[in-house]
Amino acid sequence: MANLLITQTCVRSCPYCFAKKHMDDNDREGMMNWKDFIYLVDFLEASGDRHVSLLGGEPTLHPEFPDYIVYLLERGFSVNTFTSGIMNEKRLRRLERVLAGANPDKISFVVNINDPLKSNYSETERVKCFLESFGHVSSPGYNMYRPKFEMGFLFDYINTYGMRKHLRLGLTHPIAGKKNAYIRLPEINQMIETLLSYEEYFIRFRVKAGLDCGFPLCVYTDEQLGKMYKISGGRLTFGCGPAVDIGPDMMVWCCFPLSDYHKKSIYDFNNMQELLEFYREKQMNIRTEVQGIFEECDTCHWREENMCDGGCLAHQLNNFVNEAPVRMPEVYQV
Amino acid sequence: MNKMKHILVCEDNEELIRKFSFEAIVVKTKNPEHVGHIGRVVEETNKVHCIELTIEDNLSGLNPLDDWKEVPLHIKAPRMGHFLDFVRVRHLLAPLSVRVFLNSGYEETYTDLQLMSSLGINCGLYFDENPINWKECTDLMDFVVYPKVPRATVEPFHYIITEYQPKETINFSGVYFNNPEKYLHIDKNENVALTAENLTAGKYLFNGVEQIQNIAENKAYKAYFQTWKKKFHKISACSACPAWRICGGFFENRLESNPGCREAFSELIDAADLHYNNKEKENEKQPQLCQL
Amino acid sequence: MPTVIFKPTEKCNARCTYCDVVSLREPKTMEVSLLKEIFIKMDAYLKEFPEEKFEFVWHGGEPLLLGNEFFEAAIEYQEDFCAETKDRINHCIQTNLTLLKPEHIGFFQKLGINSVGTSYEPIEGIRGIGKKVNSELYNDKFFHGINLLENNNIGWGFIYVVTRKSLEDPVALFHTLANLKPDGGFMMNAVLIYGDDPDNLAITPMEYVDFLGTLFPLWWQHRHRWPEVDPFSSLVKNAEGHNSLGCVDSGSCGYEHIYIGPNGEASQCGRSADWGLISYGNVKDRSLQEIMKDPKREMFFERQEYLMHNDCMDCRFWKICHGGCPLDAYDEKEKNFDRKTFWCELKSVFIEKYFEPITGYSF
Numbered sequence: 001m002a003n004l005l006i007t008q009t010c011v012r013s014c015p016y017c018f019a020k021k022h023m024d025d026n027d028r029e030g031m032m033n034w035k036d037f038i039y040l041v042d043f044l045e046a047s048g049d050r051h052v053s054l055l056g057g058e059p060t061l062h063p064e065f066p067d068y069i070v071y072l073l074e075r076g077f078s079v080n081t082f083t084s085g086i087m088n089e090k091r092l093r094r095l096e097r098v099l100a101g102a103n104p105d106k107i108s109f110v111v112n113i114n115d116p117l118k119s120n121y122s123e124t125e126r127v128k129c130f131l132e133s134f135g136h137v138s139s140p141g142y143n144m145y146r147p148k149f150e151m152g153f154l155f156d157y158i159n160t161y162g163m164r165k166h167l168r169l170g171l172t173h174p175i176a177g178k179k180n181a182y183i184r185l186p187e188i189n190q191m192i193e194t195l196l197s198y199e200e201y202f203i204r205f206r207v208k209a210g211l212d213c214g215f216p217l218c219v220y221t222d223e224q225l226g227k228m229y230k231i232s233g234g235r236l237t238f239g240c241g242p243a244v245d246i247g248p249d250m251m252v253w254c255c256f257p258l259s260d261y262h263k264k265s266i267y268d269f270n271n272m273q274e275l276l277e278f279y280r281e282k283q284m285n286i287r288t289e290v291q292g293i294f295e296e297c298d299t300c301h302w303r304e305e306n307m308c309d310g311g312c313l314a315h316q317l318n319n320f321v322n323e324a325p326v327r328m329p330e331v332y333q334v
Numbered sequence: 335m336n337k338m339k340h341i342l343v344c345e346d347n348e349e350l351i352r353k354f355s356f357e358a359i360v361v362k363t364k365n366p367e368h369v370g371h372i373g374r375v376v377e378e379t380n381k382v383h384c385i386e387l388t389i390e391d392n393l394s395g396l397n398p399l400d401d402w403k404e405v406p407l408h409i410k411a412p413r414m415g416h417f418l419d420f421v422r423v424r425h426l427l428a429p430l431s432v433r434v435f436l437n438s439g440y441e442e443t444y445t446d447l448q449l450m451s452s453l454g455i456n457c458g459l460y461f462d463e464n465p466i467n468w469k470e471c472t473d474l475m476d477f478v479v480y481p482k483v484p485r486a487t488v489e490p491f492h493y494i495i496t497e498y499q500p501k502e503t504i505n506f507s508g509v510y511f512n513n514p515e516k517y518l519h520i521d522k523n524e525n526v527a528l529t530a531e532n533l534t535a536g537k538y539l540f541n542g543v544e545q546i547q548n549i550a551e552n553k554a555y556k557a558y559f560q561t562w563k564k565k566f567h568k569i570s571a572c573s574a575c576p577a578w579r580i581c582g583g584f585f586e587n588r589l590e591s592n593p594g595c596r597e598a599f600s601e602l603i604d605a606a607d608l609h610y611n612n613k614e615k616e617n618e619k620q621p622q623l624c625q626l
Numbered sequence: 627m628p629t630v631i632f633k634p635t636e637k638c639n640a641r642c643t644y645c646d647v648v649s650l651r652e653p654k655t656m657e658v659s660l661l662k663e664i665f666i667k668m669d670a671y672l673k674e675f676p677e678e679k680f681e682f683v684w685h686g687g688e689p690l691l692l693g694n695e696f697f698e699a700a701i702e703y704q705e706d707f708c709a710e711t712k713d714r715i716n717h718c719i720q721t722n723l724t725l726l727k728p729e730h731i732g733f734f735q736k737l738g739i740n741s742v743g744t745s746y747e748p749i750e751g752i753r754g755i756g757k758k759v760n761s762e763l764y765n766d767k768f769f770h771g772i773n774l775l776e777n778n779n780i781g782w783g784f785i786y787v788v789t790r791k792s793l794e795d796p797v798a799l800f801h802t803l804a805n806l807k808p809d810g811g812f813m814m815n816a817v818l819i820y821g822d823d824p825d826n827l828a829i830t831p832m833e834y835v836d837f838l839g840t841l842f843p844l845w846w847q848h849r850h851r852w853p854e855v856d857p858f859s860s861l862v863k864n865a866e867g868h869n870s871l872g873c874v875d876s877g878s879c880g881y882e883h884i885y886i887g888p889n890g891e892a893s894q895c896g897r898s899a900d901w902g903l904i905s906y907g908n909v910k911d912r913s914l915q916e917i918m919k920d921p922k923r924e925m926f927f928e929r930q931e932y933l934m935h936n937d938c939m940d941c942r943f944w945k946i947c948h949g950g951c952p953l954d955a956y957d958e959k960e961k962n963f964d965r966k967t968f969w970c971e972l973k974s975v976f977i978e979k980y981f982e983p984i985t986g987y988s989f
Contacts, residue, residue, distance in 0.1 A: 034445045035473060038452050039482075046482040067417045074421060074453055098418060500851045501809040560773045566806050567765040569748045574798035578805040607851055 001049060002272065003082075003245045004040055006032040006068065007057035011086045012123070014114065015145065015181040025260075031062050032248040040246060040266065041075055047272030054081045055245065060091065066098035069107065078106045082141065085111040085130035086123055096133050109138040110168050113157060115150050128161075135161030139210075143170035145181045147190035155201045165207045169195070171214045173257040173314040185293060185315065188219045196224060202231040213240050214312030216292060217302050238308035242279035244272070254279040257314030283313055289327045290316045340518045340546065341383045343511050343530070347522045348375050353543055358383040360511045364390075370401025384408055386511065393434060394419035398426040407432040410460055414446035424453055433457060433489065439464020444474045451478070451485045458489030460510065466585075468594030472601055479605035491602065494580050498606035503579040514558055518546060528558050571596070577603045627679045628918060630668075631885045631896050634661070634696065635687040640722050640764060642753045643825045644789060644817045646900065653687060654888035658699045664886060664909055665703040671914040672711035684719040685896060690730060697733035704737070718743065723771030723782075724755065724764055731778045741781035744768075746812070748802050749791045752827070783810050788837055789817045789827040796840045804852045811854030814838070831972045839980040846984050861977070864946045865987035874969075877948025880926025884917055892917045894926075897953050926952055929963045937966040942989050947973055 008030045032040075044052060052072055059065055060083050072079045087095070099107060111131065116124045131138060140154045140163055154167055172182040183191050195209075202209060209231045217238040220228060229236050243255035250266045252275060253259045262282050269275040291297040292310020302308040320327065344350055346363035351372075357380045361372050369385050376382045386408040389396060394415025407430060414420050414436060427434070434450060436443040438459040444467065450457045459471070478491040490506040497504045507513040507529075514528040518539075525541050527533035539545075539554050549555050565572045565583055572583040577599030585595040636653035638645070668680055704712050717737040723744050734742070746768070747753040747761070754761040775782050786792075786803055803812055816834040817827055829837070838857070845858050856872075863870035873879045873895070884906070885893040892906040893899035906912070906920045933949040941947070949955065950967035957965065982988055 035448060035477075038445075038448050038477075042452065042482040064417075070418060070421055071449070071453075074424070501853065503808060556777070560769070563769045563772065566748060566802060567762060567769070568750055569795070569798050569802045573748065573802040573805055574795075575805070576801055578801070579808050603851075604848075607848060611850075 001051045001053060002040075002044060003053045003055045003243060004032065004037070005055045005057065005245060005247045006037070006059045006062045006065070008248060009061060010056055010058040010084070011061070012058075012084050012114075014112075014143070026247065026249065030248045034064070036248070036250055037068060037071070039250075041072065041077065043266065044077075044272065045075065046270075049272055050076060051078050051080070054079060056082075058084055058086070060087050060095070066095050069102075070098060073102060073106055078108075080108045080110060082110045082112065083130075084123075085109070085113070085127040085134075085138075087126065087130065089129070092129060092133060099134075104137050107137055108164070109134055110141040111138045111163075112141040112143065112170075113154060116153055117150070131157065131161035131163065135163045137164070139164045139166045139168055141168040141170060143172055144191055144195065145172035145183065147183065147187040148194050149191075151195075151198055152201065155198075155205050155207065158205060158207060165205065166210055167202075167207050168210045169212060171212045171312075173214050173312045174318040175257050175259070175314065188215060192220060192224055192228075196227050196231075199227050199231055207231075208233040208235075211236070213237070213243075214314075216294070216297070216311040217308040218294070218296070218300070219311075238302075240283070240309040240312050242276050242283070244275060244279070254282070257312065258317065261317065285328060286313055286316055290319070292316070340549070341511070341516060342543075342546075343517050343519045345522060346372055348372075350520070350522050350524070351375055351380070352378070353524070355379045357381070360384045360386060360517065362386045362388065364388050366396065366399065369405060369407065370399060373401070373405035382406060384511070386410065391415075392419075393436070394423055396423055398423065398430065402430050402432075405431070408435060409433070410435045410437075412437045413440050413443060414450065417449065420446075420450070421453075424450075424455060427455055433487075435460040435489070437462060437464060438466045438471070441467060441470065444470035447474055447488050448477050451488045454486045456486040456489075458487075458492075458509065461585075465588070465592040466594070468592075468598045471594075472598045475598065475602050475605065479602070479609060494602060495606050495609050498580060498603075498610055500607065500610060503582060505582050506580070507584065514555070518549070528555065576600045579603070580606060627681055627882070628671075628914075629681040629683060629883050631683050631685055631883060632664075633685045633687065633885065633887050633896065633899070634689060635691055635888055637691045638686060638688040638722075639691060639725060640688065640753060640755055641757065641759050642747075643751065643759055644787065644819055644827050646820055655687075655692070656696075656888040656890075658696060660890050660910065661696065661699055662703050662707070663890070665700075665707045667909060667914045668715060669708040669711050671918075672708070672714050674915060679714040679716060682715050682717045684717065684721075686720070688722055688725065689719055690721050690723075690725040694729055694733075697730070697737075701733065701736045720744070721771075722753070722764075722768065723775070724767035726771035726774050728774065731774060731780065734780060735778075739780070741783065742775060744771075744782055744784045746784040746786060746803070746806065748799070749789075751825075752787075752789060752791060781810075783807075784812050786812055786814045787817050788814050788829060788834055790829050790833075791827065793829065793833060793837055796837050797844065800841045800844060804855065808853055811856070811859070813856040814841075831968060832975070835972050835976045835979075838976055842976075842980045843984055861946070861981055862985065862987070865981075865985065865989065871946065871948075874951040875947050877930050879952070880923045884914065894923075895953075897951075901953065901956075903953060903956055925963055929955070932964045933966060936964075938970075941970075941974075943970075943974055943977065946989060 008026050041052070054068065059081055062068065069079050069081070111127065113127060138161070140157055142151055142154055157163060158165060172180070174180065174182050201207070211228070211232060215238065225236070244252065245256060245259070246252045246266055251263050252266045253263045254261060262279070264278070269278065287310065292300065292303060293312065293315040297303055297310040300308070300310070303310050341358040341360060342354060343360040343362065346361055346365065346368055351359065351361065352375070359376050359380050360383050361376060363369065363372060363385060364387070366387060366389065369387055372385055373382050382405060384406045388410040390412070392413045392415030393409065393411040396409070396411070409432060411434065434455055434457045436447060436457065436459060438461045443459065447457050447459065459474075474488065475491050478488045479495050490509045493506050493509050494504065505513050505515065508516050511517045512529050519527045519530050519533040520543065521533055523541070524543055525533065525538040526543070526546060527538050532538070539549070539552055562582060571589050572578060572586055575581070575596050577596065580603050581595065581599045589595070634656040637655060672678060672680065704715065708715060717739050718741065719734070719739055720743040723742070745753065750761045751759055752761065753759070754764045755767070772782060784807070792799055816829060816831070819828040842858055845852055845855055849862070860870040860872070873883065879895065883895045885895050885899045886909055887893070887899055890909040891899065892909055892912065894904045894906070898904040904922055906917045906922065909917070929952055930948060934944070938944050938949050947970060950969045952963040954967035954969060955963045955965045977989065
């Protein structure tokens, strides 16, 4: 599944935003046009993929956003949209009208919800309006960018708006060489403890946590692993692989934290398999230099047995930024 | 008997249609409600090759009728209209034998045809006096000739690609029922002309349906097929064009005012070549099995 | 198979700026009585050599200037005097087509001509009619002739003569030639101008090579799309091991050609007759057997032997060149042909600079 960035602008400016670097470096007015969009849908279909994620910036700012969703549905795709849920009344009502008859199994939203106590009132109200309309096809998303955080409100939202009982948890990572808010290595354990302090909520409200990639297995104690196993519904992995983001300018990159790393044109590839293979190879090159985010990764048998990828590559690349360029050239940003 | 087996193209005129017998006929109409009826009238003693329905409004405003199902149909609409409205029409058009043609003079037409094709509606461009956006046209050609996934056809590019033979010239006017090798145009007074333009301009071959059977001997008819050679009396934009054999000077009258056909169609002939070669290679790969 | 280059007339209705026929003050035309003699002699030759055939090329001047009675006579004489051998006479004709009439079609059909050789020139002011070299009128008549041929299912191919004007836009020219008959073929020959060149049409051999070099990559890239274009197609065939050589390169013209002029004068070929280089006497006085066995032909065989051991020794292009046309090699002082021609160098330049690097073939 690929992420199509159909806009490069957002209504919010979150401190952890992993797309910020990309948006700053590119034309914020840039939006994906129909022709490129059709090309990408063909590209995905030719790759055997019938699922698309729409991202931004804020994808709902795209004037054709409802049309794009309908188009994807007409093509037999299922569509997941990552959104803040913040949109004006007119846009919301239009979206409601357009998607009124849509098959709820084919559309979903991941609504990135910030702590209401730390957000402005009007934003929060707009999100609530969105959830009143689309809560039944939405899952909450939350980005953990500090070791301590409050997330009880997410369970309130799930219950209040009948949201899908799946909480997508984003782990914030560094963007190599840039300043963004993210969880430092020494803070990981604290962050896990904070997360697991909500174990009871997950169990009581039958909500499953979907954890983003990037943390290695060894940052968890065995007891924490057990709890994580339960709250994730048994879907616990410690991988770090290409997510594949495709921008409005038809450039493609591995994932947002690596958005400057071997950025390519989508036209360089014939299908998704080729593209993934390309980025897997680049990731392998980095791992040849440094096995993981900890020195111990070099000799770790969990990594050798492919149970863990050694954490997010962005952490490794971030370490290379200030050193002399002594490593193999593929490791550096291109 | 029409030895040349021409298909007659006429207006929506029952009296005229009933004069023909055992002919394949294209009927042009502007009235969506006539489509089914015309189809039935033609089928009484003739055969419907196609009904060409020209509408003034956008396609998205069209209300296809139930009795269109039995009729091969070409719809000429200026534009597709709003996408979400088109989606409604798309579901109604999907079960029909229909090709939709949009006006090449509108900027959005080229993208809209991609949309329609990718959603399974056979479609195409039609050209009138409006300028053609050659860059957009080239993009559309690329879309048609290098498909990543199966799509509905887009004319005239699909015709050119599939009919192309390396050492032959092809005439894609047939896509618009305007190739005198295959189609003849006739008005209610039974004036017969080589093309729609000639019929409108009063340049008739002769008068009377019955004369069509002797058309092979008609001087003007025979001369028409030699007119292309005039472009070779000296080096001309068309004679010197790499794409001559797939275009035949179709855009000659807009060479000065709306240049760009050479580049666009040169790309198309390269694509047609590639397509042909790939097809040949595929044929070569077929294992030769014994007949069972 | 002997080729008879039959030039029954030196007259031409056209005024092509590069053609030396234009300069003839009193162009000659063959008498019908001589035509009769030629058929009688062809019959005798074919009877003596039952395995042989004649390629009988009607040439000019413009052969269609011959009256209908001349063609009717040819048909009659062939029927009357070659009754047993006529199937071994293959007629072909080289004509500018501007005078082609429906009755000619009948003659062609009766003589078994199913394809016609012609010339085509889309650049104004080169081939034309009248003192003003009216190209428009010429091409109008030319295409009328083409239509007549096509309507009667007679094939045609053409030669293009490369002049200085052709160098202005070779690509546009090439496309025009290639588009004219996509299923056919054409040959591009360099113009040969003897004497004055008031219209500045002559090109240097190197200019001809670069002209071809400009077009070759274009042709090669889409060679299956274009018609057979010479010299490219022949070179490729030879590089692929299929022998395809014209008279200039074959090294064997000495065995094959007889020229017969309007007064019955016999020579090796049209050029040798025009230049007054070789005379095999006159068909009025000699049999075709005698002409074919004329001792002067030894010069051509000796030339091949000489070149193989001298000028062309170790030349890797020998098999496709054979030292070039003997006539181009003629030396006025030495009175012989024993040297390679100036075209040899140019052939090798074209092959080494353009052909081999692009095709990957090597001789």
